[in-house]
Every structure is written in C-alpha cells, then in structure tokens.
Amino acid sequence: MGGGAGPDGGTDAGCRPTGTVSLMPAVRYDAGSAPRSLVAGDWNRDGRLDLASANDFGRDVGVLLGVGDGAFQPAVSYGAGNRHTSITAGDWDDDGALDLATATDTFDTITIFLGAGDGAFRVASSLRTGSFPSSLTAGDWNGDGKRDLAVSNYSGASVSILLGAGDGGFTATAAHDAGTFPWQVVAGDWNADGRADLAVANAGTNDVSVLLGTGSGMFQAAVRYAAGMAPHSVTAGDWNGDGRADLATANNGTDDVSVLIGAGNGTFQAPVSFGANSRPSFVTAADLNCDGRLDLAVTNAGTDQLSILLGTGNGSFRPALSFTVNGLAVSIASGDWNGDGRVDLAVASDLGVSVFLNSSQ
Numbered sequence: 001m002g003g004g005a006g007p008d009g010g011t012d013a014g015c016r017p018t019g020t021v022s023l024m025p026a027v028r029y030d031a032g033s034a035p036r037s038l039v040a041g042d043w044n045r046d047g048r049l050d051l052a053s054a055n056d057f058g059r060d061v062g063v064l065l066g067v068g069d070g071a072f073q074p075a076v077s078y079g080a081g082n083r084h085t086s087i088t089a090g091d092w093d094d095d096g097a098l099d100l101a102t103a104t105d106t107f108d109t110i111t112i113f114l115g116a117g118d119g120a121f122r123v124a125s126s127l128r129t130g131s132f133p134s135s136l137t138a139g140d141w142n143g144d145g146k147r148d149l150a151v152s153n154y155s156g157a158s159v160s161i162l163l164g165a166g167d168g169g170f171t172a173t174a175a176h177d178a179g180t181f182p183w184q185v186v187a188g189d190w191n192a193d194g195r196a197d198l199a200v201a202n203a204g205t206n207d208v209s210v211l212l213g214t215g216s217g218m219f220q221a222a223v224r225y226a227a228g229m230a231p232h233s234v235t236a237g238d239w240n241g242d243g244r245a246d247l248a249t250a251n252n253g254t255d256d257v258s259v260l261i262g263a264g265n266g267t268f269q270a271p272v273s274f275g276a277n278s279r280p281s282f283v284t285a286a287d288l289n290c291d292g293r294l295d296l297a298v299t300n301a302g303t304d305q306l307s308i309l310l311g312t313g314n315g316s317f318r319p320a321l322s323f324t325v326n327g328l329a330v331s332i333a334s335g336d337w338n339g340d341g342r343v344d345l346a347v348a349s350d351l352g353v354s355v356f357l358n359s360s361q
Contacts, residue, residue, distance in 0.1 A: 006264030015341035016018045017291040018360045021308055021321065023345070028326040031075045033340040035348035038333035041098045044119035049335040051346055053353060054084035061087065061102060065119050070338035072356045078113060078121045082106040090138040090147040093168035101134035101149060110136060110151060114168050121138030124168050130175055139196040142217035152178065152200055159185055159200060162264070164216050176219050177212055179283045180204025184282075188236040188245050190265030194283040201227070201234040201249050208234055208249060212266050225260055225268050229253030232301075233331075237285035237294040240315035250280035250298050257283055257296060263314050274317045275308045281339075282331040286343040289360050297345055299329035306332070306347055306356070327351030341346035 032055035042049045044065060051072065053062040059082055062075035082104035083131055092099040097117030104111050108131055111151030113121040141148045146166040152159055159178050162170040177186075179202030189198045195215040200222070206229050209222035228251025239246045244264035247258050249271075255278055258271035276283075281301035288295045293313040300307055304325045309317040327349030337344045342358035 001293060008083065015153045015290040016287045016361065020360070021288045021310060021360070022359045023323050023356040024359050026324065026326050026347070026356050027071075028351060029064055029072050029075065029353045029355060031055065031064060031348075032060055032064035032077055033351045034350055035062070035330065035353060036084065037086045037101070037331050038346055038348050038353065039087045039089045040333045040335040040346070041099055043115055043121075045097065045117055049337055050119070051353065052087055052089070052100055053335060053348060054087035056083050056085065057343075059083055061113060061121070063099060063119065063121065064353065065088050066337055068339060070344070070355065072355065078123065078128070080104065080111045080123050082111060082126075084111070085133065086135040088136050088138050088149070092147055092164055094146070094166045099168070101138070103129070103136045103151060105132050105134070108133060110149065110162070110306060112168060112170070118192075126296070127170055127172065129153060129160040129172075130158045132156065133160070134182065135184040136199075137185050141196055141213060143195070144259055148217070150185050150187065150198055150291050152182040154181055154183065155224055157182060159198060159211065162220070172218055176222065177201060177207045178211075178222055179207055179224060182209070182231045184234055186236055190245050190262060192244070192264055197266070198249055199234050199236065202268060203207065203230045203233040205253070206230065206253075208247060208260065209292055210268065223267075225271070227251060227258040227260070227271055228256050228273055231258070232280075233282040235283050235285045237295070239294060239311055241293070241313050246315070248283055248285070248296055249275065250283035252279050252301060255279065257298060257309065257317075259315060259317070272315070274309055274320075276309065276320050277305060277322060278303055280307065284332045284334055286334040286345075288343055288358060290342065297334065299325075299332055299347060301330070302328060304349070306329060306345070323356065325349050326354045
C-alpha cells in the first residue's frame, strides 16, 4: 500500500516500510453467537469499511458498521434460521449497494441477503447447493458482467456454480468434482487469460484443486496439487513478485502453510512449507508491514493465537509471529478500519470479533 486515499478520504501517510509488524491489543465486539466467517465492505456507502459476520450457533448474520476511527457500532442481527459457515459480498441485484451471501449447512443451502445501501439487509432467498456447503466466493464465471457464486460442498466433494441473473436471483449449473472434504474455495486468474478460475483446499486429500474457467460459466476438470496435511484454507497472491498468481494453504494437520508458486499458465510448482504454529485453520494475504511484499495472516484453531508470516518478496516467509485473540480464533478479514493507510485485521472467534489495528511504524 502507499500513496492512495484511505476509506475516510485521508492519505496513506502513516504507511511506511518496516522490518516487522506491530498490532495494537485486540478490541472485542459482539457479533452474534459463534462467528465462523467475516467479510469487509461498505454496507452503508459512507466511505468507511464495515464488517459482516456469519454466525454458526446464532443462525444469523451480524452487521457491524465502522465509524472510521477503527471502532465499530454494535452489531445488528439479520436472521435466516440456518447455521452460517461462510460469508461473501457482492452486488447481486446491480443496484449499487453491496449484498451478502452465506453458506448454510443446516439444509445444504446458501442464503442471499440484499442490502438497502444504508447498512440494512433483508433475506431474499435460499438456494440449494451440494451436501454441507462449507465456503463460497464471488466472481463473474461467464463474462456477462453479473456477479456469480461458487460454493464448496464439504460432504459432496464438489463445487457448485450459481450464475447470477443481475436481479438478486441465481441459476445453478452442473457441479464440478473437487477433492475429498473441500473446505474452502477462492477465485483468481491462474493462467492470465482474463477468465475467472477457482482453487479449492481439500482437507481429505491433502491437496489443492485448480479449476480453470472457460469463460462460459463452466470449468475444466480439476487438477490437484499437493499441499500439507489437512489444508483447511487457501488464499491467492503474488509471493515472489513475478506478476503471476500464487497460492498458499493453511495446513491443520502439519502446523504449517504450503506455498505453491504459479507458473502463469495455470500450473503450480511443488509446495514449500513454512511453520505457522499450532493447527493453522485459515489464511489470508495482506501487506501488513508496508514493504510492498505480501504477508500471510493465519488463525490457529483451538487456540487464542493469530500468526503472521512476513513475506521476503522471493516466495519465502520469515518465522511466524504470534498475537493474542479474544477467544478461540477461527477466520480473518482484512481492511483499513481507521483510514491510516495500514492494513488492519479482524478475527472471528467463539467470543466475537477481535479487531486489531495495525501500529507498524
């Protein structure tokens, strides 16, 4: 990051390269019962980043509006009667206001929440997917300019594709085979052809499935690449600065992350592993120390720890640093909560949402 405008209109003057990363102590916010997944966006179009939480036990979505200084208003709950395992955002009805979608494992469905543009949401519909949807991501799979969804089905060993109509509705197409126990799906352009592709972390087969998009809403057969044991999460970024998309997985069974360097043609090199403390379960990419190199932030399942691995810029990472979360860490969202040009973090835990402001200087 550097040189641009922050979400409150300020400049990135506070973002200066530093050799390490410093986070202020976590501030906890109640978002609902057992948050499982977080997404950031500007729900009320005030130029300040907000958060939304998919709540497992609460069977609802908690919306926390940001005030612009790093703090958030009390959560407002929107219920759908199901256990929510994952959440993503996009404009499903093309009205200029961000909407939400959650994976709900109770009845093998996803739930669509349409945003009013003022921070409020309403439940619009529920759609069937495969068995036990565990994760979902948004993109334009058929190039029509309308937002679509892809859903990983944990028990179904597949990825469901739902094409958006642009009015808030979706049409399911054929599911694609992934791997055993696909835990998380992410989108990107792995072969630089301008068409959206998918990558899936398969906890049961210890690998990542790469599905290249055809641009018609369909995907080529999955090609699987080895990762560590029981990868629960996958994220994309350019770890070595060559302009090509790479992947990284959080491996719950081997206490590490696997880094797979992309060749730019849709294929990936053999994984290289870096320690990530105990039972890493979720990984996301961000430049946390303002040096222009992507870093990794990882939650450690069953612990109150957040691990950060600083990138060196050549595809390798420095030893993990640890930070304390309020509760047992589950997943992460990143954004600039206070508009100072530094990437901040929010971590979902069994006790709520822990917000970490970045104080690297």
